[in-house]
Amino acid sequence: MFDQLTQRFEKFFRQLRGQGSITDENIRESMREVRRILLEADVNLKVVKDFITGVQDKAQGQDVLRSITPGQQVIKIIYDELVNVLGGGNRKLDLSGLPPVVVMIVGLQGSGKTTFNAKLGLRLRRNGRFPLLVAADVYRPAAIEQLQQLGRQLDLPVWAPGILDPVSICKDGLAEARRTGRDVVLLDTAGRLHIDTGMMAELSRIREAIHPAEILYVADGMAGQDAVRAAQEFLERLDFTGVVLTKLDGDAKGGAALSIRSVTGRPIVYIGTGEKPDALEEFHPDRMASRILGMGDIVSLVEKAQENVDQEQAERLAQKIAKQEFSLEDFLEQLRQIRKMGPLDQLIGMIPGIGRQFKDMKIDENEMERTEAIICSMTQQERRKPHIINGSRRKRIARGSGTNVQDVNQLLKQYEQLRTMMRQMTKFKGHPGKLPKFPFPLN
Amino acid sequence: MNLLKKLKDTLQATRQKLGGQLLNIFSSHQKIDDELFDELEEALISADVGLDTTQAIMSSLREKVRKTAGTSGDPQIVKDLLVDVIAEIITPPVSFEKPRLDHKPSVILVVGVNGSGKTTTIAKLADYYQRQEQRVLLAAADTFRAAAAEQLLAWGDRVGVQVIRQQSGADPAAVAFDALQSARARQFDLLIIDTAGRLHNKTNLMQELAKITRVLKKQDPEAPHEVFLVLDGTTGQNAVQQAKVFQEICGVTGIIIAKLDGTAKGGAVLAICRELHLPLRFIGTGEKLEDLEEFDPLTYAKALFEIDETPV
Numbered sequence: 001m002f003d004q005l006t007q008r009f010e011k012f013f014r015q016l017r018g019q020g021s022i023t024d025e026n027i028r029e030s031m032r033e034v035r036r037i038l039l040e041a042d043v044n045l046k047v048v049k050d051f052i053t054g055v056q057d058k059a060q061g062q063d064v065l066r067s068i069t070p071g072q073q074v075i076k077i078i079y080d081e082l083v084n085v086l087g088g089g090n091r092k093l094d095l096s097g098l099p100p101v102v103v104m105i106v107g108l109q110g111s112g113k114t115t116f117n118a119k120l121g122l123r124l125r126r127n128g129r130f131p132l133l134v135a136a137d138v139y140r141p142a143a144i145e146q147l148q149q150l151g152r153q154l155d156l157p158v159w160a161p162g163i164l165d166p167v168s169i170c171k172d173g174l175a176e177a178r179r180t181g182r183d184v185v186l187l188d189t190a191g192r193l194h195i196d197t198g199m200m201a202e203l204s205r206i207r208e209a210i211h212p213a214e215i216l217y218v219a220d221g222m223a224g225q226d227a228v229r230a231a232q233e234f235l236e237r238l239d240f241t242g243v244v245l246t247k248l249d250g251d252a253k254g255g256a257a258l259s260i261r262s263v264t265g266r267p268i269v270y271i272g273t274g275e276k277p278d279a280l281e282e283f284h285p286d287r288m289a290s291r292i293l294g295m296g297d298i299v300s301l302v303e304k305a306q307e308n309v310d311q312e313q314a315e316r317l318a319q320k321i322a323k324q325e326f327s328l329e330d331f332l333e334q335l336r337q338i339r340k341m342g343p344l345d346q347l348i349g350m351i352p353g354i355g356r357q358f359k360d361m362k363i364d365e366n367e368m369e370r371t372e373a374i375i376c377s378m379t380q381q382e383r384r385k386p387h388i389i390n391g392s393r394r395k396r397i398a399r400g401s402g403t404n405v406q407d408v409n410q411l412l413k414q415y416e417q418l419r420t421m422m423r424q425m426t427k428f429k430g431h432p433g434k435l436p437k438f439p440f441p442l443n
Numbered sequence: 444m445n446l447l448k449k450l451k452d453t454l455q456a457t458r459q460k461l462g463g464q465l466l467n468i469f470s471s472h473q474k475i476d477d478e479l480f481d482e483l484e485e486a487l488i489s490a491d492v493g494l495d496t497t498q499a500i501m502s503s504l505r506e507k508v509r510k511t512a513g514t515s516g517d518p519q520i521v522k523d524l525l526v527d528v529i530a531e532i533i534t535p536p537v538s539f540e541k542p543r544l545d546h547k548p549s550v551i552l553v554v555g556v557n558g559s560g561k562t563t564t565i566a567k568l569a570d571y572y573q574r575q576e577q578r579v580l581l582a583a584a585d586t587f588r589a590a591a592a593e594q595l596l597a598w599g600d601r602v603g604v605q606v607i608r609q610q611s612g613a614d615p616a617a618v619a620f621d622a623l624q625s626a627r628a629r630q631f632d633l634l635i636i637d638t639a640g641r642l643h644n645k646t647n648l649m650q651e652l653a654k655i656t657r658v659l660k661k662q663d664p665e666a667p668h669e670v671f672l673v674l675d676g677t678t679g680q681n682a683v684q685q686a687k688v689f690q691e692i693c694g695v696t697g698i699i700i701a702k703l704d705g706t707a708k709g710g711a712v713l714a715i716c717r718e719l720h721l722p723l724r725f726i727g728t729g730e731k732l733e734d735l736e737e738f739d740p741l742t743y744a745k746a747l748f749e750i751d752e753t754p755v
Contacts, residue, residue, distance in 0.1 A: 036494060039488060039494050040493070040494055040680055041680075042491075042679030042680055042681070044489075045485060045488055045489050108677065108702075108705070109558075109560070109702065109730075110557075110558030110559060110560055110675060110702070111558060112557070112558055139730075140594070141593070141594045141597030141598055141601075142590040142591075142593035142594035142596075142597050143590075143594075145589075145590035145593045145594075146588070146589045146590035146591075146593075146594070147589075148590075149589035149590050149611075150589050153589070193702075193704060193705045194705065194706070195705060195706060220558065220675065220677065220678070222556070222675070222678045222679060222681045222682075223677050223678060223679060224491035224677060224678055224679025224680065224682075224707065224710075224711065225488070225489045225490065225491050225679065225707075226491070226677050226705065226706055226707035226708070227677070227679075229706050230677070230705065230706070247556070247557060247558070247642065249642060249644075249645075250556065250642040250643070250644055250681065251642075251643075251644045251681065251684060252678075252679070252680075252681035252684075253680070253681070255679065256679070275557070275587075275588075366647075
C-alpha cells in the first residue's frame with residue numbers, strides 16, 4: 001500500500017539530503033517534485049496545490065535555513081504536513097448511542113460496500129457486539145444473495161425480507177434488531193452515482209427514516225482525480241461521518257486518501273486491505289504518513305502480531321528454544337501463527353527499511369503450505385524426534401503430503417539449520433528472552 | 444476555492460458526459476497564450492490523463508500550434524489541434540482494427556480488478572452480440588466471490604442467454620474448459636467468460652488467470668480470441684499499471700472502460716493507449732443493458748470537449 005509513493009519520496013529525499021544548505025530555488029524545485037509525486041499518486045490537483053502552499057510557507061521560514069540539516073528539516077515539514085492533511089489524530093466509530101445503533105454504508109458502484117459490510121460485522125462481533133447486517137441493495141442482481149452468503153460464511157445474521165423498497169427494508173431491519181436483541185445494525189445500500197438525483201434522494205430518505213449514528217462513505221483506494229467530486233456530493237446530500245478506503249492491498253498510490261480527507265474534512269476510519277473477511281484495518285494518519293515517507297509501518301506490524309499471536313504459546317516457545325527443545329511440532333505452530341497474520345508479502349512491506357528491498361520478492365505461500373503438509377504427514381513421534389526419520393519414513397511422508405522426498409529432505413535440513421542457529425543464539429547471547437519473531441528463513 | 448466552486452457548478456443539473464471544463468477554457472480565452480496552455484494542462488490532469496501523458500500532449504500541441512497558428516490566433520484552432528493530438532494517441536494500431544471474433548465459437552475472456560464492472564459489462568456484451576444474431580453462451584468462472592455466479596445468472600435470464608456454472612469454490616479453469624467444450628458441442632458462436640476480480644499485484648491470482656488461458660488453448664490453440672480488460676473509469680493512474688500487468692499475464696487484446704456515466708473522464712486510458720498501444724473497444728455508460736457504446740477514437744476525442752446537455 002502506498003508503496004510507490006513511498007519510493008518516490010525516498011528517492012526525492014535522498015537528493016534533498018545531499019545538499020548542504022537549502023536555497024529558495026531549491027525549495028521551489030523540490031516543491032515541483034513534490035507536486036509531481038502527489039499528482040502521479042492521484043491526489044487531486046487542488047489538494048496538491050494547498051499541500052504545496054502549506055509546505056512552502058513553512059519551509060521558507062528561517063528555521064530551515066539556519067538549521068544544520070536543512071534537508072531533514074524539509075522532510076520533517078513535509079511529513080508533518082502530510083499527517084496534517086491525512087487527518088491529525090485517528091478516530092474510532094462512535095457506537096455508544098442507545099442500541100440498536102445504526103451504521104449506514106454508502107458509496108459508488110463497485111467501491112466495496114458489501115465486502116466492507118461483512119468485514120465490519122465480523123470485527124464488531126469480535127469486539128463483543130451483536131451486529132445485524134441489512135441487505136438493502138435491491139438493484140444490483142444477486143447483491144442480497146452476496147450479503148447472505150457472506151453472513152452464512154461468517155455466521156452473522158442477515159436481514160433480507162425479499163421486499164423491493166430499500167427504506168422499508170431498513171426500517172424493518174431496525175425493528176428486527178430490536179426484536180432479536182441485536183445492538184448494531186449495518187445497512188448495506190446499493191451503489192449509486194453521485195449525480196443520480198433519484199438514487200441520492202433515496203439515501204436521504206433512508207437516513208431520515210432511520211437516523212443512523214454513523215454514515216460511512218466507502219471509496220475505492222484506486223480512485224483518481226474525480227474521487228473528490230463524488231465524495232463532496234455524498235457529503236452534501238448525506239453529511240456522512242466517516243470514510244472507508246478499500247482495495248489498498250493493491251499497488252495504487254492511494255492519493256484518494258489525501259484528497260477525500262482534505263476536501264470533505266471527514267476522517268478515514270477504516271482501510272480495506274484484502275478480500276478475506278478480516279482484512280480490515282483502522283486508519284492511522286501518522287502511520288500512513290510514515291509509511292509514505294519510507295519509514296515503514298512497524299506499529300501496524302506489531303499490532304497484527306499481537307492480535308494473532310497467542311502470548312502464552314509464544315512464552316512456551318521461548319522456553320523451549322532456551323532449553324533447546326524446539327521440535328518440528330513447534331515449527332508447525334510457529335508457521336501457523338505467522339500465516340494467521342496475513343499474506344507474508346504484506347507483512348514484509350511493513351518492516352521499515354526492508355519493504356523496499358524486498359518489493360519484487362515473490363513470497364511463495366504455496367511453499368509454506370507444502371511445509372505445513374509435510375509436517376502434518378509425520379507421526380507425532382517423528383515431529384518430536386526428527387532424527388528417527390529414515391529413508392522409508394521420508395518416502396511415506398512425501399507420499400502423504402503430496403510432495404517428493406527432496407522436499408522432505410529440504411525441510412529437515414532447514415529445520416536442522418534453524419536448531420543450530422538457535423543453539424548458537426542461546427549460547428552466545430545468554431538472553432533467552434530475546435528471540436527472533438521469525439525463526440525460519442523466508443526464502 | 445476557485446476550483447472547488449467550478450467543480451460544484453459543473454455538477455449542477457446537467458450531466459457531463461466526458462467533461463465540459465475544456466470547452467469553457469476555450470471560450471473564456473481571447474487569444475492563445477501561456478495561461479491558456481496552463482489551464483489546458485490542469486484540465487487534462489484533472490481528467491486523470493496523468494502527468495507524463497499530459498506533458499507529452501502539451502508539447503506536441505504547442506508544436507502544432509506554433510506551426511499553424513502562431514500566438515495571436517483564435518483559441519478555437521487550439522481546440523481542433525488538441526482533438527487531433529488526442530485522437531492520434533487513442534487510434535489503435537491497424538492490426539487491432541476489429542475484434543477477432545470470426546471463429547466458431549469465438550471466446551472472449553473478461554478480466555479486471557475487483558469492482559471494476561466486469562459482470563455488468565458481460566451482460567451488456569452478451570446483449571450486444573446477441574443483437575448481432577450471434578448465439579452467445581456465458582461462463583461464470585468467478586467461483587470465488589460470494590454470489591458472483593448468481594449475479595451472472597440473473598443477467599443471463601434478463602438477456603436471454605444460457606450461463607454455464609459450477610458450485611462456488613470450483614476451479615475457474617475447469618469452468619472455462621467445460622464451458623468451451625459445451626459451446627463447441629452445441630455450436631454456439633460466442634463464449635464470454637466472466638472471471639473473478641483480482642488485484643494485479645496478487646501473483647497467485649494472476650497465475651490462475653494464466654491457467655485459464657492455458658486450459659482454453661488445449662481445446663482451441665487460438666482461444667481466447669479476445670481478452671477484454673474492464674477498467675473502472677473513475678480509477679486514476681493505477682489503471683496503467685493494471686493494464687500492463689494484465690497484458691503481460693493474459694495477453695489483453697482490448698480495453699473496456701466502465702462507469703463513464705459519472706463525472707469521471709477516464710483519462711487514464713490516454714496513458715494506456717500511449718504506452719501499451721491497446722485498442723479501446725467499448726465504453727460503459729450506465730446500468731442498463733444498452734448502455735454500452737462502441738468506442739470511436741475521434742468521437743471520444745471530440746467528446747472530451749463537449750457538454751452533453753441532457754438533464755439527469
